[in-house]
Amino acid sequence: MKTNSSTPAVIIANGRFPRHPLPLSYIDNATFIVCCDGAANEFIALGGTPDAIVGDGDSISEENRKRFANILHIVHDQEINDLTKSVNFCIEQGITDIVIVGGTGKREDHTLGNISLLAEYIRKVNVIMATNWGLFTPIQADRVFQSFKGEAVSLFSFDPEPITTQGLQYPLDNRVLTNWWQGSLNTSLGETFTVKTKGRVIVFQAYR
Amino acid sequence: MKTNSSTPAVIIANGRFPRHPLPLSYIDNATFIVCCDGAANEFIALGGTPDAIVGDGDSISEENRKRFANILHIVHDQEINDLTKSVNFCIEQGITDIVIVGGTGKREDHTLGNISLLAEYIRKVNVIMATNWGLFTPIQADRVFQSFKGEAVSLFSFDPEPITTQGLQYPLDNRVLTNWWQGSLNTSLGETFTVKTKGRVIVFQAYR
Numbered sequence: 001m002k003t004n005s006s007t008p009a010v011i012i013a014n015g016r017f018p019r020h021p022l023p024l025s026y027i028d029n030a031t032f033i034v035c036c037d038g039a040a041n042e043f044i045a046l047g048g049t050p051d052a053i054v055g056d057g058d059s060i061s062e063e064n065r066k067r068f069a070n071i072l073h074i075v076h077d078q079e080i081n082d083l084t085k086s087v088n089f090c091i092e093q094g095i096t097d098i099v100i101v102g103g104t105g106k107r108e109d110h111t112l113g114n115i116s117l118l119a120e121y122i123r124k125v126n127v128i129m130a131t132n133w134g135l136f137t138p139i140q141a142d143r144v145f146q147s148f149k150g151e152a153v154s155l156f157s158f159d160p161e162p163i164t165t166q167g168l169q170y171p172l173d174n175r176v177l178t179n180w181w182q183g184s185l186n187t188s189l190g191e192t193f194t195v196k197t198k199g200r201v202i203v204f205q206a207y208r
Numbered sequence: 209m210k211t212n213s214s215t216p217a218v219i220i221a222n223g224r225f226p227r228h229p230l231p232l233s234y235i236d237n238a239t240f241i242v243c244c245d246g247a248a249n250e251f252i253a254l255g256g257t258p259d260a261i262v263g264d265g266d267s268i269s270e271e272n273r274k275r276f277a278n279i280l281h282i283v284h285d286q287e288i289n290d291l292t293k294s295v296n297f298c299i300e301q302g303i304t305d306i307v308i309v310g311g312t313g314k315r316e317d318h319t320l321g322n323i324s325l326l327a328e329y330i331r332k333v334n335v336i337m338a339t340n341w342g343l344f345t346p347i348q349a350d351r352v353f354q355s356f357k358g359e360a361v362s363l364f365s366f367d368p369e370p371i372t373t374q375g376l377q378y379p380l381d382n383r384v385l386t387n388w389w390q391g392s393l394n395t396s397l398g399e400t401f402t403v404k405t406k407g408r409v410i411v412f413q414a415y416r
Binding site for chain 2 (some may be wrong): 105184
């Protein structure tokens, strides 16, 4: 396997296949690509070759099941979804940096589940999610983000811990966010902004 | 205005315009249609006629701004988004039942914000959101849901209150959900299921 700890692995999840140039460029430049079971057929049909296919095996076509039998990793566990199985597989391979694409854009409960799982994955691995609209970055400590003036920024909090921001139009000052919308629809004032927290927060930055 | 408390008003929000027959049927049968500012142009271009257009007025075309000046309600308030402005407008008109369509499918931070706002609106008005994938219903007390065997059901909790379910494949027994994915990807066992809670919960039911 072509694992390389300096280049992030890409996981293609079961949502809408990427169309935006940024998630597509992650796929194009990846040295290791894991397809969630349900995403493999479309990626292969588009000419892609996954390095691993991970999931419960109920969504891959018979043709691809045979053709890619040597890289098909079936995990039977109804407690976790195919994205989590794929992240766990990466961790088992020693991969420390992961970019998830295709995690949103279909059933909204899948979208909500997949985004919120970033707050679990960040405990074990460096991970971001690139959608067709922007980047989700989970954090669990203070972080400075590269940005640009006018960038749309939203914060989603997963712990009842106070959050303080610098460099955003509507600053948070030691505030606990108790609903998803409360930290959303902010704007960056310049080339960086800072989020200070002891809890888990997912930061969304919309593309320019 | 053609308000009618027995028929829900429909709010067309700024997300992806509906394609699924259910949200489209809500629009077709509505006796009162409110377009969020950003959704008005597309609805009008498709031949629709809104009863009201509500928002901060920065997204409607000059042509529509003039043509629909008599039903255009500009609300300048940077603390609330156009969907909340539209819900507040409905409440001011005495409307007690609202169906929101077009609330998801574009920028995910808007999707998350709009879904989570249902947990605020339910304090004042009966409301559901119909997307291209399923129905979101906010509750703040015990509720029996009409369902069918095999229906995909997800629960999202907005308060640290225990939840108990009946009629779901993976039952919750007096459990507090602390992350969005924890109550997701469940399945209905029959024609109804029950959610018991003292907190605010949003229930997602995927279409058949």
